[in-house]
Amino acid sequence: MIDEKCKVIEHRELGSGYRFISFEAPKIAEGATPGQFVHVRVPGLEASALRRPFSIFNAEEGRLELLYKTVGRGTAALNGVKPGDVVSVMGPLGHGFPLKCGGAALLVGGGYGVAPLYFLARLLKAQGLSPLVFVGGRTKDDLLALDRFEALGVEVRAATNDGSFGAKGLVTDPLDDELIRLRGEGGKFELFACGPDPMLKAVALRATGTGSKGWISMDRHMVCGVGACYACIQKTVRGNSRCCIEGPVFAAEDLVW
C-alpha cells in the first residue's frame, strides 16, 4: 500500500450521475487485484476532509480506472477534477476476490457495484475461464460498462426494475435461471457479488449452505481505509470485522446479516 500522486488521464460523465475517471498510477496498478479499493484525497474538499474509498474498476498497464456515482459531498467535489490534475490516491487496499474458481464463475453486480466486476472478469478470462456477468439496476441508465464487458467478450445478462433493458425484475431473476440450469446438470459454481446490501444478502444466501462458494464485496463508510480506526465494521462469524482490511470481499458463509 502506498500513497501515490496520480495524474488524471480521463474523466467523463456516463449519464445519470455516473462517471468514469482514470489515473496514471503505475505503483498502485501494478499491485492491484480485483475487489480491492483505493482511498482518494478529493481535491476541492478542505484539506482535513476524510478520503473517499472507490472500488477499482480496472488496473492495467499503469492505469487505474474507477467508476463512481455522485452521491454526496465527496463525489460532487471529485466531479471537478480535470485531466492533468494530480490526486493523492492510497492503494491498493483491502482483500479482493479470489482469482480462482471451482466451477462456473457467476459475477453479480447492482448499479455501480459492477465496478470491481469488470477487473475480475478480465482476470478470470485471462486464466481461460468464462465468467458470466449478471447486472441489475432500476433502469437501463444504471447498467454500467456494458460496452467494456462486450469488448472483453464476456456474456452479460441484465435485469432492470422497469424492464427498460434486459429482463424486468431483479438481477437475482436471471441469476436464479442460471442456477437452476446449473443444478439440473450437477454443475458447480461460485458467486462473486458487489452492489447494494439487499442484493448482496440475496446473493450470499444463494451460496451459503449449498456447498458453493460466494464472495461478497461489502460497501461500508470508511475513515482510514487501512484497518487503523475500526469505523467500517461488518458483522461476521468472527465478530466485528473491518470492511477495509478484512474485506471488502468476505466469504458469504462468514457474513452475519
Add this chain to the structure above:
Amino acid sequence: MVNVNVNLGGLEMPTFLATASGTFGYGFEYVGAVDYSKLGAVTAKGIRVEPWPGNEIPRHAEVPGGLVNAIGLQGTGVEHFLKYTVPWYREQVKGVPLIANIWGSSVEGYAEVAAQMGDAVDAVEMNVSCPNVKAGGHTFGQDPKVLSEVVSAVRKATKLPLIVKLAPNVPSIVPYVKACEDAGADALSMINTIPAMVIDIEKRVPVLANVTGGLSGRGIHPAAVKLVYDAHKATKLPILAMGGVYEPKDAIEFLLAGATAVAVGTATFSNPGTVSEVYDGVVAYCERHGFASVSALTGALAEG
C-alpha cells in the same frame, strides 16, 4: 542539527512526535504510507483485559473541521495483544517505542491490564477519558478522587513510564493534573475527544448508533492548546499533547504552550504524510528561531 529527541516521563522518544491512540491501529497498519523514522513513539489502540466488540455502526460522522466518532474501544484483549500484536509490531516497525493504551471497567481491570503488559511495551497510557464507553474510561476521568485511585492502582502494577490521558470536558484541568501527579503518574496526555453529537435532520435521528461520540480533528486544536497551557502551569509532569495537529504550526503551538511531545491523530486519516510534514516543519522552525533542540521549545512562550 536540531536535537529532536525528548524524554517523556522516562520514555526516551527518538523524536518529539507520536501517534494518538485510536487513530493508528496497533501501529503497523500505516507501514508504507507513513515515514516511521520521524516518529518518536506509536500509541496503540486501547486494550483491556478481555476483548471488547465496540459499538454498532455508524461509528463516525464527518463534520466541518473534524470527525465525530463512537468506535467504542473495539479491541483484542491483552493476551492477544501480547502474543500477536506486539511481536508483529516489533517486526514491522524498528526503533519506534510502543505505548500501550489501556482501559478497564474497574480499578482492578486497569491494574490487571497494566500488570500483564510487563515490559513488553515501552510505556503505558491510561485512558480515563473515552466518551464512548459507559462502563469505563470516562467515568474515571471525571472525579479527581476516583482518578487518583485508579492511577495509584496502575502505578503499583507497572514500572513502565505511566502516562494518563485526561478528559477535556472538566471545569478546570488543574485538580486532575494534581491527582495524577500525587498518584505517581510520569506524564500526562491531552486531550481526548470532546463529547459531541450529530443529528440527521431529514430522518430526525442521531447519526451515530451510540447517539453521542467524541469530536476530534482540526476544530478542537485551540481548545487543546488552552488545556495544555493550563496543565503545564500547574505541573512539572511532561505533557504529550494532541488534538487537531495537521501542520507544523499546530505542533509548535502545543510545544510553546508547554508540551514535551506532540501526537498526530485524525489528520493521518486524510493525509498519512502529516507526520512527516509536521516533523520537517518543527525542525525548520527550530533552525529559523535558533533553538538547538525541540525540547527547548517546551513552554517557551515569550515573556510579557
